[in-house]
Amino acid sequence: MNVLAFDIETVPDLAGGRVVYGLEGLEDTDVSRAMAARRRQETGSEFPRLHLHRVVAISLAGLVEGRFRVWSLGDPEDGESALLERFFEGLDRYIPNLVSWNGNGFDIPVLHHRALINGVSAPRYWETGDHDRAFRFNNYLNRYHDRHLDLMDVLSSFQMRGAAPLDEVATLCGLPGKMGMSGAAVADAVARGEIEAVRDYCETDVLNTYLLYLRFQHFRGALDQTDYQNETDRVAAALEATDRTHLRNFLEAWRGA
Helix, strand or coil, rough: EEEEEEEEEEECCCHHHHHCCCCCCCCHHHHHHHHHHHHHHHCCCCCCHHHEEEEEEEEEEEECCEEEEECCCCCCCCCCCHHHHHHHHHHHHHEEEEECCHHHHHHHHHHHHHHHCCCCCCCCCCCCCCCCCHHHHCCCCCCCCCEEEEHHHCCCCCCCCCCCCCHHHHHHHHCCCCCCCHHHHHHHHHHCHHHHHHHHHHHHHHHHHHHHHHHHHHHHHCCCCCHHHHHHHHHHHHHHHCCCCHHHHHHHHHCCC
Protein backbone atom coordinates (compact mmCIF):
# COMPACT_ATOMS: atom_id res chain seq x y z
CA MET A 1 0.00 0.00 0.00
CA ASN A 2 1.24 3.47 -0.88
CA VAL A 3 1.05 5.92 2.05
CA LEU A 4 2.03 9.58 1.74
CA ALA A 5 2.07 12.34 4.31
CA PHE A 6 1.62 15.68 2.58
CA ASP A 7 1.85 19.36 3.40
CA ILE A 8 1.53 22.59 1.45
CA GLU A 9 3.07 26.04 1.81
CA THR A 10 1.23 29.12 0.62
CA VAL A 11 1.50 32.87 0.21
CA PRO A 12 -1.28 35.45 -0.16
CA ASP A 13 -2.70 35.48 -3.69
CA LEU A 14 -2.04 39.11 -4.59
CA ALA A 15 -3.44 38.77 -8.11
CA GLY A 16 -6.63 37.34 -6.65
CA GLY A 17 -6.74 40.04 -4.00
CA ARG A 18 -6.62 42.71 -6.71
CA VAL A 19 -9.70 41.18 -8.33
CA VAL A 20 -11.70 40.39 -5.20
CA TYR A 21 -11.05 43.69 -3.41
CA GLY A 22 -10.83 46.01 -6.42
CA LEU A 23 -7.16 46.84 -5.94
CA GLU A 24 -6.11 47.00 -9.59
CA GLY A 25 -3.26 49.39 -10.26
CA LEU A 26 -1.63 49.02 -6.85
CA GLU A 27 1.88 47.66 -6.34
CA ASP A 28 2.27 44.24 -4.70
CA THR A 29 3.32 45.74 -1.38
CA ASP A 30 0.23 47.94 -1.24
CA VAL A 31 -2.05 45.05 -2.24
CA SER A 32 -0.55 42.89 0.50
CA ARG A 33 -1.08 45.61 3.09
CA ALA A 34 -4.63 46.24 1.94
CA MET A 35 -5.51 42.54 2.08
CA ALA A 36 -4.00 42.23 5.55
CA ALA A 37 -5.87 45.30 6.79
CA ARG A 38 -9.16 43.99 5.40
CA ARG A 39 -8.76 40.65 7.18
CA ARG A 40 -7.66 42.34 10.38
CA GLN A 41 -10.87 44.36 10.35
CA GLU A 42 -12.96 41.25 9.67
CA THR A 43 -11.39 38.78 12.10
CA GLY A 44 -8.59 40.43 14.08
CA SER A 45 -6.10 38.26 12.18
CA GLU A 46 -4.26 38.96 8.92
CA PHE A 47 -4.50 35.30 7.83
CA PRO A 48 -6.10 35.31 4.34
CA ARG A 49 -9.28 33.46 3.50
CA LEU A 50 -8.40 29.97 2.27
CA HIS A 51 -9.30 30.62 -1.37
CA LEU A 52 -6.84 33.54 -1.38
CA HIS A 53 -3.81 31.38 -0.57
CA ARG A 54 -1.50 30.69 -3.52
CA VAL A 55 0.27 27.31 -3.29
CA VAL A 56 4.06 27.61 -3.64
CA ALA A 57 5.17 24.17 -2.40
CA ILE A 58 3.71 20.68 -1.94
CA SER A 59 5.88 18.14 -0.14
CA LEU A 60 5.38 14.44 0.53
CA ALA A 61 6.98 11.72 2.63
CA GLY A 62 6.11 8.05 2.77
CA LEU A 63 6.01 4.73 0.99
CA VAL A 64 5.63 4.52 -2.77
CA GLU A 65 5.79 0.99 -4.15
CA GLY A 66 7.65 -0.22 -1.07
CA ARG A 67 10.28 2.53 -1.03
CA PHE A 68 10.40 5.38 1.47
CA ARG A 69 10.84 8.82 -0.11
CA VAL A 70 10.63 12.46 0.91
CA TRP A 71 10.42 15.10 -1.79
CA SER A 72 8.73 18.24 -3.07
CA LEU A 73 6.69 18.22 -6.24
CA GLY A 74 8.00 19.84 -9.40
CA ASP A 75 10.85 22.29 -9.70
CA PRO A 76 11.37 25.42 -7.59
CA GLU A 77 10.41 27.65 -10.50
CA ASP A 78 7.13 25.83 -11.22
CA GLY A 79 3.95 27.81 -10.87
CA GLU A 80 0.91 26.91 -8.81
CA SER A 81 -0.96 25.20 -11.64
CA ALA A 82 1.92 22.81 -12.35
CA LEU A 83 2.22 21.86 -8.67
CA LEU A 84 -1.49 21.18 -8.36
CA GLU A 85 -1.57 19.11 -11.55
CA ARG A 86 1.35 16.98 -10.35
CA PHE A 87 -0.31 16.39 -6.98
CA PHE A 88 -3.60 15.17 -8.42
CA GLU A 89 -1.92 13.24 -11.24
CA GLY A 90 0.07 11.41 -8.56
CA LEU A 91 -3.16 10.47 -6.79
CA ASP A 92 -4.57 9.13 -10.04
CA ARG A 93 -1.45 7.06 -10.68
CA TYR A 94 -0.55 5.67 -7.26
CA ILE A 95 -3.87 5.96 -5.33
CA PRO A 96 -2.04 6.43 -2.02
CA ASN A 97 -3.55 6.75 1.40
CA LEU A 98 -2.94 10.38 2.34
CA VAL A 99 -1.90 11.57 5.79
CA SER A 100 -1.95 15.18 6.97
CA TRP A 101 -1.91 17.33 10.06
CA ASN A 102 -4.93 19.67 9.94
CA GLY A 103 -5.36 18.79 6.27
CA ASN A 104 -9.15 19.02 6.54
CA GLY A 105 -8.88 22.42 8.17
CA PHE A 106 -6.38 24.01 5.79
CA ASP A 107 -4.51 22.05 3.12
CA ILE A 108 -7.46 20.26 1.53
CA PRO A 109 -9.84 23.24 1.19
CA VAL A 110 -6.96 25.34 -0.15
CA LEU A 111 -6.18 22.63 -2.72
CA HIS A 112 -9.85 22.43 -3.66
CA HIS A 113 -10.21 26.15 -4.27
CA ARG A 114 -6.88 26.58 -6.02
CA ALA A 115 -7.37 23.55 -8.28
CA LEU A 116 -10.79 24.91 -9.25
CA ILE A 117 -9.29 28.34 -9.99
CA ASN A 118 -6.48 26.79 -12.05
CA GLY A 119 -8.76 24.47 -14.03
CA VAL A 120 -7.21 21.22 -12.77
CA SER A 121 -8.98 17.88 -13.35
CA ALA A 122 -8.83 15.23 -10.59
CA PRO A 123 -11.36 12.44 -11.27
CA ARG A 124 -9.77 9.82 -9.01
CA TYR A 125 -9.64 12.23 -6.08
CA TRP A 126 -13.38 12.91 -6.39
CA GLU A 127 -14.34 9.25 -6.86
CA THR A 128 -16.95 8.09 -4.32
CA GLY A 129 -17.92 4.71 -5.78
CA ASP A 130 -19.82 5.59 -8.94
CA HIS A 131 -17.03 4.21 -11.17
CA ASP A 132 -14.93 2.28 -8.64
CA ARG A 133 -16.79 0.43 -5.88
CA ALA A 134 -13.62 0.34 -3.75
CA PHE A 135 -14.13 4.07 -3.15
CA ARG A 136 -17.73 3.78 -1.96
CA PHE A 137 -16.85 3.14 1.66
CA ASN A 138 -13.32 4.56 1.70
CA ASN A 139 -12.60 7.68 -0.33
CA TYR A 140 -10.59 10.89 -0.10
CA LEU A 141 -13.60 13.07 0.67
CA ASN A 142 -15.15 11.47 3.76
CA ARG A 143 -13.78 12.91 6.98
CA TYR A 144 -14.04 9.54 8.73
CA HIS A 145 -12.37 7.37 6.08
CA ASP A 146 -8.72 6.32 6.01
CA ARG A 147 -7.92 7.19 2.40
CA HIS A 148 -7.19 10.64 3.77
CA LEU A 149 -6.29 10.53 7.46
CA ASP A 150 -6.06 13.93 9.13
CA LEU A 151 -4.09 13.00 12.23
CA MET A 152 -4.88 16.19 14.12
CA ASP A 153 -8.58 15.74 13.40
CA VAL A 154 -8.61 12.11 14.54
CA LEU A 155 -6.52 12.63 17.66
CA SER A 156 -8.74 15.54 18.73
CA SER A 157 -11.85 13.32 18.36
CA PHE A 158 -12.98 15.65 15.57
CA GLN A 159 -13.36 18.57 17.99
CA MET A 160 -11.43 21.81 17.51
CA ARG A 161 -11.05 22.27 21.26
CA GLY A 162 -8.83 19.16 21.19
CA ALA A 163 -6.67 20.37 18.29
CA ALA A 164 -2.92 20.62 18.85
CA PRO A 165 -0.03 22.09 16.81
CA LEU A 166 2.13 19.66 14.85
CA ASP A 167 5.31 21.17 16.30
CA GLU A 168 4.28 20.61 19.90
CA VAL A 169 2.98 17.06 19.45
CA ALA A 170 6.00 16.05 17.38
CA THR A 171 8.39 17.45 19.98
CA LEU A 172 6.57 15.70 22.82
CA CYS A 173 6.87 12.44 20.87
CA GLY A 174 10.65 12.79 20.56
CA LEU A 175 10.73 14.20 17.02
CA PRO A 176 12.50 17.38 15.87
CA GLY A 177 9.33 19.40 15.25
CA LYS A 178 9.58 22.60 13.21
CA MET A 179 12.96 23.22 11.59
CA GLY A 180 14.32 26.15 9.61
CA MET A 181 11.31 28.49 9.68
CA SER A 182 7.61 28.68 10.44
CA GLY A 183 4.60 29.05 8.20
CA ALA A 184 4.41 32.75 9.07
CA ALA A 185 7.85 33.28 7.51
CA VAL A 186 7.06 31.61 4.17
CA ALA A 187 5.73 34.69 2.35
CA ASP A 188 8.81 36.76 3.19
CA ALA A 189 11.11 33.89 2.17
CA VAL A 190 9.33 33.54 -1.18
CA ALA A 191 9.56 37.32 -1.72
CA ARG A 192 13.34 37.06 -1.19
CA GLY A 193 13.54 34.26 -3.77
CA GLU A 194 14.25 31.59 -1.14
CA ILE A 195 11.80 29.00 -2.45
CA GLU A 196 14.30 26.17 -1.92
CA ALA A 197 14.37 26.95 1.80
CA VAL A 198 10.56 26.88 1.83
CA ARG A 199 10.52 23.48 0.13
CA ASP A 200 13.11 22.16 2.59
CA TYR A 201 11.01 23.40 5.52
CA CYS A 202 7.90 21.78 4.07
CA GLU A 203 9.76 18.47 3.73
CA THR A 204 10.72 18.45 7.41
CA ASP A 205 7.07 19.05 8.27
CA VAL A 206 5.94 16.00 6.30
CA LEU A 207 8.68 13.94 7.93
CA ASN A 208 7.27 14.87 11.34
CA THR A 209 3.78 14.02 10.10
CA TYR A 210 4.76 10.65 8.64
CA LEU A 211 6.65 9.61 11.77
CA LEU A 212 3.65 10.60 13.91
CA TYR A 213 1.50 8.50 11.57
CA LEU A 214 3.71 5.47 12.25
CA ARG A 215 3.37 6.11 15.97
CA PHE A 216 -0.40 6.36 15.54
CA GLN A 217 -0.45 3.08 13.62
CA HIS A 218 1.31 1.48 16.59
CA PHE A 219 -1.12 3.19 18.98
CA ARG A 220 -4.15 1.72 17.23
CA GLY A 221 -2.61 -1.72 16.76
CA ALA A 222 -1.97 -1.64 13.01
CA LEU A 223 1.77 -2.02 13.73
CA ASP A 224 3.16 -4.12 16.55
CA GLN A 225 6.34 -3.01 18.30
CA THR A 226 8.62 -4.87 15.88
CA ASP A 227 6.83 -3.55 12.79
CA TYR A 228 6.86 -0.03 14.19
CA GLN A 229 10.59 -0.20 14.83
CA ASN A 230 11.21 -1.59 11.34
CA GLU A 231 9.25 1.23 9.73
CA THR A 232 11.01 3.97 11.71
CA ASP A 233 14.34 2.30 10.90
CA ARG A 234 13.39 2.41 7.22
CA VAL A 235 12.91 6.18 7.47
CA ALA A 236 16.20 6.64 9.34
CA ALA A 237 18.06 4.56 6.75
CA ALA A 238 16.67 6.67 3.91
CA LEU A 239 17.74 9.87 5.66
CA GLU A 240 21.14 8.37 6.41
CA ALA A 241 21.64 7.62 2.72
CA THR A 242 20.80 11.11 1.46
CA ASP A 243 23.23 13.95 0.86
CA ARG A 244 20.55 16.63 1.29
CA THR A 245 21.57 18.85 4.19
CA HIS A 246 18.15 19.58 5.68
CA LEU A 247 17.25 15.89 5.76
CA ARG A 248 20.56 15.00 7.41
CA ASN A 249 19.94 17.78 9.93
CA PHE A 250 16.50 16.32 10.63
CA LEU A 251 18.02 12.91 11.27
CA GLU A 252 20.62 14.36 13.64
CA ALA A 253 17.95 16.31 15.53
CA TRP A 254 15.77 13.21 15.69
CA ARG A 255 18.59 11.12 17.12
CA GLY A 256 19.45 13.88 19.55
CA ALA A 257 15.87 14.11 20.76
